[in-house]
Amino acid sequence: METERPNSTLPSPFSPRTSVEQVEEGLALAPKFDADGLIPCVTTDAKTGDVLMLGYMNSEALAKTIATGEAHYWSRSRNCLWRKGATSGLIQDVEELRIDDDQDSVWLRVSVAGSGGSCHVGYRSCFYRSVELRGSSDEPPRLEFTEPQKTFDPKLVDGDAPNPTQL
Amino acid sequence: METERPNSTLPSPFSPRTSVEQVEEGLALAPKFDADGLIPCVTTDAKTGDVLMLGYMNSEALAKTIATGEAHYWSRSRNCLWRKGATSGLIQDVEELRIDDDQDSVWLRVSVAGSGGSCHVGYRSCFYRSVELRGSSDEPPRLEFTEPQKTFDPKLVDGDAPNPTQL
Numbered sequence: 067m068e069t070e071r072p073n074s075t076l077p078s079p080f081s082p083r084t085s086v087e088q089v090e091e092g093l094a095l096a097p098k099f100d101a102d103g104l105i106p107c108v109t110t111d112a113k114t115g116d117v118l119m120l121g122y123m124n125s126e127a128l129a130k131t132i133a134t135g136e137a138h139y140w141s142r143s144r145n146c147l148w149r150k151g152a153t154s155g156l157i158q159d160v161e162e163l164r165i166d167d168d169q170d171s172v173w174l175r176v177s178v179a180g181s182g183g184s185c186h187v188g189y190r191s192c193f194y195r196s197v198e199l200r201g202s203s204d205e206p207p208r209l210e211f212t213e214p215q216k217t218f219d220p221k222l223v224d225g226d227a228p229n230p231t232q233l
Numbered sequence: 234m235e236t237e238r239p240n241s242t243l244p245s246p247f248s249p250r251t252s253v254e255q256v257e258e259g260l261a262l263a264p265k266f267d268a269d270g271l272i273p274c275v276t277t278d279a280k281t282g283d284v285l286m287l288g289y290m291n292s293e294a295l296a297k298t299i300a301t302g303e304a305h306y307w308s309r310s311r312n313c314l315w316r317k318g319a320t321s322g323l324i325q326d327v328e329e330l331r332i333d334d335d336q337d338s339v340w341l342r343v344s345v346a347g348s349g350g351s352c353h354v355g356y357r358s359c360f361y362r363s364v365e366l367r368g369s370s371d372e373p374p375r376l377e378f379t380e381p382q383k384t385f386d387p388k389l390v391d392g393d394a395p396n397p398t399q400l
Contacts, residue, residue: 081373083400090354090398095364095374098399108275108284115282117275117331120338132374135366164284164360165376167352168398171287173360185334187257193331193340197262199302206248207262207299209332231257231335232265233250 079129083169090167098170099125104140107172109184111191112161118184119192121150123172135160137174143230154218155180181217186230188216246296250336257334265337266292271307274339276351278358279328285351286359288317290339302327304341310397321385322347348384353397355383 081094089096099105104122111118121139123131127147130138137158141148151157158176165172178184185192195209248261256263266272271289278285288306290298294314297305304325308315318324325343332339345351352359362376 079370079373086396086398086400089400093362093376095376106273106287108287110277110282110284115277117277117284117340120273120275120333120340132364132366132368133370160366163364163366164379165362165364166287166359167354167356167361171359173284173287187334189334192333192338194334195260195332197299197330197332199299199327199330201299203246203300206246209260209262212331229253231253233253233256 078125080125089169095165096169097125097128097165097172098168100170104142105170105172107139107174109137109158109174109176112175112177116191117193118158118176118178118190128172131160131174132163137176141230143228143232150184151179154183156183156218158184183217186220188218188220189213190217245292247292256336262332263336264292264295264332264339265335267337271309272337272339274306274341276304276325276341276343279342279344283358284360285325285343285345285357295339298327298341299330304343308397310395310399317351318346321350323350323385325351350384353387355385355387356380357384 081096083089083096097105103124107121107123109118109121110116122142124140127138127140137150137160139148139150157179160174160176162175183190190213194211194213196212198208201207248263250256250263250265264272270291274288274290276285276288277283289309291307294305294307304317304327306315306317324346327341327343329342350357357380361378361380363379365375368374
């Protein structure tokens, strides 16, 4: 069976989008995937509220996350379904999953197994640098590291997996 | 002067992306905008850590947010620069701005003026519904409202502005 959704060979388990009122005020999950078949997902630490990462899900990743309670994403660099922590053991256990008003973004509140890291560089959060605000307009904005050290050595955990950062 | 970036007529105030190491471990802000010239932005409540919204910025919106300390986005529905709260008064004062490992996502920690709402439907957060996890696979996932009531009446605050939700 096939659907119109890219990156998926399964029929959609979600409700169709029939009206603005249904999408914004209804009780049916009717997510909007973009032209690539993806929906962005903010993942936060359930205890601290810190943003750990911003990932993307296709229909299958969202359905698997809901069915299993473990975070699944679509890896844009590797172009495959990605059960977070499958290689590293740093599984994200989902405590709550929310959808936004127009149902085109997902928010996961998770607790992370093992060292608690969610970032391929080795930090706990992918957002380990802050940007100087209201600086001089003559110079490019500068960054400051906010996490004192990495939680794991990515070479030991991820092995020979290719670096997902693309220029 | 023109740059390659869509939706902007200003030269980029950001650093070029020269290597994976520079992007991930460096101190220069070198954001990656997508094919539409946009970068996704997670905005959280600086006090509670709750995710308020997921928006998008073009180069100009990011530069103005950094320069002014007030959140600016690119409105995809209205196709224009959007100083959040310009109409409603619900300004987002940025306490911290972070960039992620590969510099293709932004995180804002904000405090919101007025009633504290950030959602055009009237709720405090756009993520006012949670999705039932690990439910029966025979039925579509159901939603539950997590905020007891709206913080403002969007008809009074936004006036005749078109609803940004698109089917």
